[in-house]
Amino acid sequence: MSGPGRPLPTPDAEELRASVRDYYTRRLDEATRTGSGCCPPAATNVVFEAAPTPLPSFGCGDAHALTALAAGETVVDLGSGAGLDAFRAAEAVGPAGRVIGVDMTPAMVAHARAAAERLGLGQVAFREGRIEALPLDDAAADVVISNCVVNLSVDVEAVLREALRVLRPGGRLRITDTFRRGPAVADPATDGWCACVDGAHDPDALAELARRVGFDEVAVVGDAGASGCGDTFSATLCATRPRGGAPGVR
Numbered sequence: 001m002s003g004p005g006r007p008l009p010t011p012d013a014e015e016l017r018a019s020v021r022d023y024y025t026r027r028l029d030e031a032t033r034t035g036s037g038c039c040p041p042a043a044t045n046v047v048f049e050a051a052p053t054p055l056p057s058f059g060c061g062d063a064h065a066l067t068a069l070a071a072g073e074t075v076v077d078l079g080s081g082a083g084l085d086a087f088r089a090a091e092a093v094g095p096a097g098r099v100i101g102v103d104m105t106p107a108m109v110a111h112a113r114a115a116a117e118r119l120g121l122g123q124v125a126f127r128e129g130r131i132e133a134l135p136l137d138d139a140a141a142d143v144v145i146s147n148c149v150v151n152l153s154v155d156v157e158a159v160l161r162e163a164l165r166v167l168r169p170g171g172r173l174r175i176t177d178t179f180r181r182g183p184a185v186a187d188p189a190t191d192g193w194c195a196c197v198d199g200a201h202d203p204d205a206l207a208e209l210a211r212r213v214g215f216d217e218v219a220v221v222g223d224a225g226a227s228g229c230g231d232t233f234s235a236t237l238c239a240t241r242p243r244g245g246a247p248g249v250r
């Protein structure tokens with residue numbers, strides 16, 4: 001299942017994943033040649049400004065705006081791309097904290113790892129993997145963030161279940177992404193999907209799915225000042241893993 005009411009551009013999920021990987025490999029290559037990603041970052045910071053290597057943004061909003069990270073926390077970034085949001089998280093959690101970025105595009109992971117090494121940020125690690133099957137232990141994270149990634153997934157329900165699994169009880173989920181109210185695009189195109197347009201979420205449907213997989217305190221919050229791509233808008237799904245009990249379907 002692709003997610004609430006979202007037809008995929010192709011019935012072959014592996015083919016779509018490969019298209020997404022190829023698309024972002026090309027976008028990173030372009031960005032490293034031109035010096036900027038597809039979207040200007042919603043916010044920069046010291047790490048960004050001082051980066052000895054380009055840190056292009058492919059995000060649609062500011063995954064940190066509603067996150068309020070504390071020193072010492074462990075953060076997981078779903079679809080970490082070239083690493084910008086992970087590096088911002090590393091600054092916020094400090095040397096006692098930990099940040100793990102997960103991305104399925106090898107070129108992105110390699111770029112982000114090289115940047116982390118040059119920046120000397122030992123508390124950040126990047127793992128190659130899928131957000132539908134995270135290479136992480138249960139209850140490993142205080143916070144799960146993501147910026148313009150989950151709309152690309154062939155299985156949003158699996159992504160939310162995995163986020164719930166890796167969050168500790170009381171842990172926070174902050175998924176910034178592209179949204180469009182109402183029915184999904186009936187006949188999505190692969191290019192439109194890869195560009196984060198044709199797979200945009202309906203906010204009510206995504207919030208309902210998050211509640212169904214077991215999250216509490218679910219809300220989709222508008223991202224003032226950030227715009228989505230095409231006719232979409234950018235917003236953030238905020239939710240909390242319940243403090244008691246094991247994750248489970250409601």
Ligand SMILES: C[S@@+](CC[C@H](N)C(=O)[O-])C[C@H]1O[C@@H](n2cnc3c(N)ncnc32)[C@H](O)[C@@H]1O
Nearest residue numbers: 057058059079080081103104105130131147149
């Ligand atoms: C639009 S870019 C956003 C990158 C980054 N979050 C940023 O803001 O710059 C989408 C990223 O998600 C990754 N991605 C897409 N689908 C994924 C999946 N199912 N599992 C892991 N990574 C995925 C892509 O490889 C790409 O790096």
